[in-house]
Amino acid sequence: MNKTDRLLAIVLELQRQDVRRAEDLAALFETSVRTIYRDIQALCEAGVPIIGAPGTGYSLMEGFFLPPISFTVQEAVSLLMGTDFIEQQFDDDYRVKAQEARCKIEAILPERVLDETSRVRNVMRLLHSDKEHQSKEREYLERIRRAILEKRKINFHYVKKFADAEGERHSVRTVAPYGLVLVEGSWMLVAYCDLRQDIRHFRLSRITELIDLKERFELPLHFKLSQYTPLDDRSLFVRIRFNHDIADKVKESNYHYIVDMEEHQDGFYVDLRVRHLDEVLQWVLGWGADAVVLEPKALQHRICEEAQKILKRY
Structure with a gap:
C-alpha cells in the first residue's frame, strides 16, 4: 500500500473507530509506528482535524466525515449485501477487496444510517454451499479471470456430464476464455474451443489440471x-403428469428444464425440453410413483429399466 492510499485508509479507520492507537494502526497497515506518526502529522498539516491523546490514541474531531458521500438505508444495504455476495461467490482476491470495501462503506455512514442498516442486514442473509471442491473452483476462477483480462488461452482436462457418441466423457481442451457467468450458484466459463471450433460452455467444477498458456487471442468485435x-x-420434448397433491413441490423445485406447467382434471402436467434423456431421468425417478411419463416412449422405457434394476437390488 502506497502512502496516499494509507493516508486515506487511516482517515477511514478513524471514522470507523472512535479512538485508535498508533500501534494498532501500524499493525493494521503492516508498517512501523514511526511511519504512522509521520502519516498523522501529514494529515494534520493537510487540514484533517485529528486529535491525539497521550496514552489513549488518535481520533477525529466530531462531525468530520470523509468523503462527503451520503447513502440512504436502502442504498447502504444494497452495497453491503453486495460485498457479502462478492465475498462468498468470487475468488480470494476479490474476497479481500470486498472486505476492504465493506469497511470503507461502513466508515462513511452516519451513525443513524449505520444502525438502521445493521438492523435490516440482521434480518437478511445470504447462504451458499461451502463444499470442499469450491476451494479448487475458486482458485481456477481467479486464474481464468486473469486469463480473460490478459487475453491468454488456457488448457485443461474436462469431464462432461454425459458421454458423447463415442462413449467418452473425458477430454483435453484448449480454449480462448471469453467470460465467466454465475448460473444458479455454479460458475460457467464461456470460451471459444479450439477442438470444437465454436463457443462452448464449461462448468468450473468439472475442470481439472488447468494450465495457463502464453498464446494470446483477440476477442471478436461482435462478442x-x-x-x-x-x-x-434442447430438442427433446418430455411431458410428465404429476399427482395434484405434489404440484406445489414440483413448482418449488424450479427445475431449469421446465418450459410449461398446467393443471388438468387428471393431474398436473409439466413440459420439459432437454438435450439428453439422461438429464431428466434422475429427476423423474425422484418423484417415485407420483410422476408418470407421458412422452417420449424412450423415457418410459428408461424409467421401467431403472425400476427393474432397483427392484433387483431389494
Missing part, C-alpha cells in the same frame, strides 16, 4: 458477454 445468448439446443 459482448452482456448480450450473449447461448443457442438453445
Whole structure:
C-alpha cells in the first residue's frame, strides 16, 4: 500500500473507530509506528482535524466525515449485501477487496444510517454451499479471470456430464476464455474451443489440471458477454403428469428444464425440453410413483429399466 492510499485508509479507520492507537494502526497497515506518526502529522498539516491523546490514541474531531458521500438505508444495504455476495461467490482476491470495501462503506455512514442498516442486514442473509471442491473452483476462477483480462488461452482436462457418441466423457481442451457467468450458484466459463471450433460452455467444477498458456487471442468485435445468448439446443420434448397433491413441490423445485406447467382434471402436467434423456431421468425417478411419463416412449422405457434394476437390488 502506497502512502496516499494509507493516508486515506487511516482517515477511514478513524471514522470507523472512535479512538485508535498508533500501534494498532501500524499493525493494521503492516508498517512501523514511526511511519504512522509521520502519516498523522501529514494529515494534520493537510487540514484533517485529528486529535491525539497521550496514552489513549488518535481520533477525529466530531462531525468530520470523509468523503462527503451520503447513502440512504436502502442504498447502504444494497452495497453491503453486495460485498457479502462478492465475498462468498468470487475468488480470494476479490474476497479481500470486498472486505476492504465493506469497511470503507461502513466508515462513511452516519451513525443513524449505520444502525438502521445493521438492523435490516440482521434480518437478511445470504447462504451458499461451502463444499470442499469450491476451494479448487475458486482458485481456477481467479486464474481464468486473469486469463480473460490478459487475453491468454488456457488448457485443461474436462469431464462432461454425459458421454458423447463415442462413449467418452473425458477430454483435453484448449480454449480462448471469453467470460465467466454465475448460473444458479455454479460458475460457467464461456470460451471459444479450439477442438470444437465454436463457443462452448464449461462448468468450473468439472475442470481439472488447468494450465495457463502464453498464446494470446483477440476477442471478436461482435462478442459482448452482456448480450450473449447461448443457442438453445434442447430438442427433446418430455411431458410428465404429476399427482395434484405434489404440484406445489414440483413448482418449488424450479427445475431449469421446465418450459410449461398446467393443471388438468387428471393431474398436473409439466413440459420439459432437454438435450439428453439422461438429464431428466434422475429427476423423474425422484418423484417415485407420483410422476408418470407421458412422452417420449424412450423415457418410459428408461424409467421401467431403472425400476427393474432397483427392484433387483431389494
